[in-house]
Amino acid sequence: MRRVLFLTLFVLALAVTSVLAQDPVKVDSKHYKVEFENSQVRVLRVKYGPHEKSVMHRHPNAIATFVTDMKGKFTFPNGKTQDVTAKAGETRWTPAGRHLPENTTDQPFELVLVELKTRKRKPAAKKPATGDATTISKPK
Numbered sequence: 630m631r632r633v634l635f636l637t638l639f640v641l642a643l644a645v646t647s648v649l650a651q652d653p654v655k656v657d658s659k660h661y662k663v664e665f666e667n668s669q670v671r672v673l674r675v676k677y678g679p680h681e682k683s684v685m686h687r688h689p690n691a692i693a694t695f696v697t698d699m700k701g702k703f704t705f706p707n708g709k710t711q712d713v714t715a716k717a718g719e720t721r722w723t724p725a726g727r728h729l730p731e732n733t734t735d736q737p738f739e740l741v742l743v744e745l746k747t748r749k750r751k752p753a754a755k756k757p758a759t760g761d762a763t764t765i766s767k768p769k
Contacts, residue, residue: 653686664741673742677701677732685729691744694720699738704729715740 653661654673660683665672677683685706695715703711706727713730715721723742732738 651684651686653683653688656686657683668748669746671744671746673744674739675742676737676739677730678737679735680732682731683729685727687725687727688723688742689725689744689746691723691725691742692720693723694718694741694743696739696741697737699740700732700734701738702731702733704731 654663660675660677660681662674662676663671664674685704693715695717697717699713699715701713703713705711712733
């Protein structure tokens with residue numbers, strides 16, 4: 630019985646974690662549309678109607694450019710909230726993280742979000758130390 634309960638809790642924990650970190654385009658296609666994507670960036674068009682709310686999702690580091698004025702609220706995984714305001718034409722850096730956005734006004738808002746993709750780096754080749762057995766030296 631304990632084993633079944635433990636397994637159930639473990640599966641639920643995994644499910645909750647994966648939902649908390651999901652792609653906004655997949656979990657909230659009403660508000661997030663891909664405008665462009667390549668190996669370096671993904672450009673999203675983000676539109677919220679009056680008093681609309683999203684679901685918890687994750688973004689990588691990004692640059693946001695606001696098409697309209699915006700007034701809203703972010704709720705973070707730990708339950709804390711942050712009021713957010715921006716003016717049309719404003720551009721700002723947004724660090725990677727999870728949040729649940731909400732439009733807190735009677736007006737819709739729109740922004741363009743340029744998400745930065747990180748490249749997987751190859752580990753640097755190790756240089757052999759002087760005198761190392763793998764060091765090749767010219768005969769004298």
